[in-house]
Amino acid sequence: MLRPRLHAACASILSLALLTPGLMSAQQFGGPLAISGNQLLIGEGGNQTLSGLVYVFGEVDGTWSEVDQLQVTDELRQPDGFGRALDAEGDQLLVGAPIEGAAYFFRRTSGGDWVQEQALLGTEGGRFGSAVALAGDLALVSAPQEGPGAVHMFQRGADGLWSPAGQIDSPNQAGNGFGGLMATDGDHLLVTAAGAGRGAAAPVYAFRLEGMESLGELQATDLGDRSQYGAAVAVRDGTAYVGAPGVDNRVGSVFSFDLRGDAPEPQGRLGPIYVAVGASFGSSITATDSQLLIGAPGTGGTGALYAIEDDESVRIVTSPTAPRGASFGSSVALAEGLAIVGAVGVDERQGAVVVFDGAWDELGTVVNEARGFASITGDEIHCVEGQAALFECRDVNITAFVPIAEIGGARGTRVNDIWGWTDPETGIEYAIVGRTNGTSFVDISDPYQPVYVGDLPATPGSRIAIWRDMKVYENHVYVVADGAGEHGVQVLDLTRLREFQGQPITFDETFHYDGIHSAHNIVINEETGFAYTVGNSGGGETCGGGLHILNLSTPSRPVFDGCFADPETGRRGTGYSHDAQCVIYEGPDEEHRGKEICLGSNETALSIADVSDKDAPITISSASYPK
Template identity: 40%
Template sequence: IDGDPIYYGSINEDGFFGHTISVNKHRALIGSRDGNVAVEYQYNENTHSWNEQHVFQPYNYQSKGRFGYAVKLTGDYAVIGSPGYDQIGYIEIHKFSDGKWEKVKTITNPGDEKESYFGASIAIDGKTIAVGNYNGEKSFIFYTDDFQTFTLKQTLESPWNGTGKFGRAMDLEGNQLLIGATYSQLAFSFIKDGMGLWNQGSSMSSAKRVKSITGQKISCEGGYAGKYSCKGMDLYAFIAHDDMDGTELNDIWGWTDPQTGKEIALVGLREGTAFVDVTDPENPLVLGQLPTHTRNSTWRDIKVYKNHAYIVSDNANSHGVQVFDLTNLRGVTEFTTFNETNHYDKVGDVHNIHINEATGFAYAVGIGSAANSELRCGGGSHIIDLNDPANPTFAGCFAHEGTGRSGTGYTHDIQVVVYNGPDEQYKGREIAFSSNETALSIADLTDKLNPKIISKYDGSNFGYVHQGWLTEDQKYFIVNDELNESRGYDDNQTTIIFDVSKLDNPKLLTIYNSGLNTIDHNNYTRGNILFQSNYTAGLRILSIANIKNPIEISFFDTYPSGDRVAFNGSWSNYPYFESGTIVVTSIEEGLYILKINEEVDLAIDDNKTLPDNFDLKQNYPNPFNPITQIQYELPKAGVISLTLYNMLGIEVMQLDNGFKPAGIHRISLNGSHLSSGIYFYQLRTEGYVRTRKMSLIK
């Protein structure tokens, strides 16, 4: 079967048209994940094409309503889910009559739990309709005689003990109902009995269910550590999300117990925060979990000050800041469910938190809700005094108005330091470097009640200024632009490097292009090394000794399904354990415990390898028989072609091509299959062409 693709152009950016499809005879209904639209198409047998017939749009519009997230056709009826509406959800029933569609019924969520996503999946057979409510871990069975009146017949709750997204997918035929719980990698069958009630039958599990790997290091050899592609980095252990009593990971931080020297990974989960002892990296021990203060959430962030963890969560129904005394982990030898030590409730939904350990102040940022509007701080920084670590108190607000997508100064992430960089007038001051969606903001927050804006940089077409970290000399601020790849601004993953040596005049120094088909998310510096969590490309390690030309020196791909521009894979990493152990979270997979091996040169310095100009060197030896080596030099990364020609100018072969990082590159040519004679080799890259001659004498 061959046919043209179906496009729908009148949809918002990132609407994900085609998220769901239902086909009934010659009619198709195509929904969208975030586009608030579903479109009907009719098949034309004469032209073998699908033609647009009708566009369904929500009668009750909300930008985050996700109308069209699930669709189903049955007879002359179309059923469309809007699971995000009011964060509760509903479904609409439309009937095709007299040549047009008309809405005949709306079924609302039988419950009132926020973010439960009623209408995220739909299955129909005859007079029975099943509707998934996956964040609520439920599915509802309705019965109708006429598609006008619907009776809730039964509520099915997840048989899985935990968060599994029960109801994310479903199918219904006759007396059999199949419901997927995608995060638990399970599906459950239900059988209808003689009384019309559905009873659980068998369960099915993925044969490729993620399993923990412990007890023996897996070295990176030949470009792989087991199934994971790598370079210079060994896998010491892997902990699957199930073994931390979670379904999905997010952020991560670390704590070294000053009394015992134990290294503990603090792992963000949808369900809470897990604590994993990685002191013996080959044999990590999951100590337990601190459950979320409110409800499960995709977003959680954790930082540490004086043996206390401070945990925030976004879109979690006013989660606030959990305070947990980490010394409670001492002596724990089996999985334990912990209780929080204290709770700070002046903020609710918080996207990230940063702590300046030199001053004892925390900066909660991306404030979605608070005890009152003033404490929301314009979505910027809500400042918290931690000098009594178990009893945080409010210290002030800061927002850089005119930045952020709303212009209120919304801060997505922040780093605050006692400044010791090259700008003399600010030495000793507490300086904030804020990633504010549209801009880099720099401010003096020494006086918490009288913060002072220093400058901003918003002069480029950023997709989303997401997060950043200073180099250790505080001259440069390295930022990940999270959305430039998905919005098509750049073909490959890029990293923005600012020169902040003059705080009142930050400049864009350079943009590093990795050549990877992925999205960058969080990065941290240690010495002259940059540790990047780049979603589907995993953890990437760069030398930034020459800040203008970072060089990738090592990597470990935590997402073996392949690189793509998608929000899967590595969320974040923590590279600050003295042992050299690096802990990395990968969203759907789990916790990776890694170390850079001895093959990686961590001592790359400014003068070692990076050339100042493009150059193509004379091959050596020359003349040759049959092997020679060619060296070319790139002062910046880019796409190159290195081509071999004969005396007539006819191409013989490609010697090297594709995207290459800055640096010195060498390739070997084996001329055993070539005839004796004169050949030419040519290097082409943006703005540079050079040709040299070589002689093959046999």
């Protein structure tokens, strides 16, 4: 029986590609937005691995094109968070770099170039620069992990330099995360803190900047669980707006408050015109002199933006070019007769920005070029003092590194899992790499010169999935994906890899099993020739998310052969299993020796079952996890 045995050195390198922090996280180009004159300023809200950039776009020969990049280091592998927060006012730009704990001031010259003028540094570990705001000669920079959190104030002097001008501390010294988001109209300031859990309402505090007077907390009622209250804030002329996109099963709402008195006074509640579960109305809020802009990035599957005029007329802005899952409306900036709307879901959350004129006529869409590390081939890179090339290491050398773009990936594609196969005739060893949009096959016989052989695209009509799992049996690979809709089990005869003649091949499935839709994982007992999909969902015979049993006696055509799920386990009492291992038991317990036993890593307990009789599998035992 052939078992996967990836060359140790090459396996470690492919693991680096999979596990380097942040490569699993989309960069989310188009989260932070600002406009200065005729230039668009765009950051990357999700970049955790590379040094940060702020992309500058301008109109060139009638087309919006990248004209500059702002950065504070030339080192690629230097995550600083630069560009996660930004605000522009006139020719001034303030950029936060919270991983580094800094904020940077830039000035736009008459020629349109940006010049860095000053850097501000916070205390180590305080995440100084997480949120920034400009209001004339006042600059505000938050540090939400500086104790319970703080907002630092800076005043611009006659020499153009910024000096400390005070600090606003969290009203709740027992809380944390004060300064996660900020908004100001020059007279008032809104600051959010951390909620009590995922999706929970976040405290939102209001201040009057003159005298740094605290006005109290902006509190809303009847929010329900996971309201995400405080996910977005804005303030204009003494009226505060707080987004709660999770309210009413993610329909979403925006709550308004009057700040002109001694304490915040609730004014009302805004909701979407098109009420739909998942619309997430209130995910972004921008208040301008004449409009209130509210994002609803889940509307209609692509997203929408509500533009509310002072006369209370409403325009619903959408983009006919935005693809499904674009999250159009996740951010917005409006100035100088231009509007830009973030669509951070485009290209697997790599992100895009849609450009409009002042009348909301679409002018185009801008994207950045996905960044990453250059390939490493030919020579072994030794791990010296914890570093091998750009990668951290310990007791492992690099024989090669292959970027995702060179193994079938497109803009935004990520990788998530790996398996292997050795051809019994040729001896060629292959890595089988799961991508969000398919499966790659790489010849790693020479671990210093990996060769991309081909691609098995994801099942047509299925959704992009970061959870893709593959296993091999009798020269066939079986591929499943989680949360992918009608994906099923893809089967490919691996001997087809022998067809490779130097150009990558796009393979068709040998067989498609549609008895399930999505699955979190697939397990194969090579001794018995049975496969087990687990974490099944979305349609077909899910078996409660437990073991969906497949007979592989004809490897190219798996056949359904039963279910097993332990209803005493799983969060919903269905026996949902995250992973499993099935073996022929050869241990000391004579009662079970020689039987096929499956150990299920279920949500709430370890489940142990005898699946020898596929028509009547039985629970042997279960054990809850330590707390």
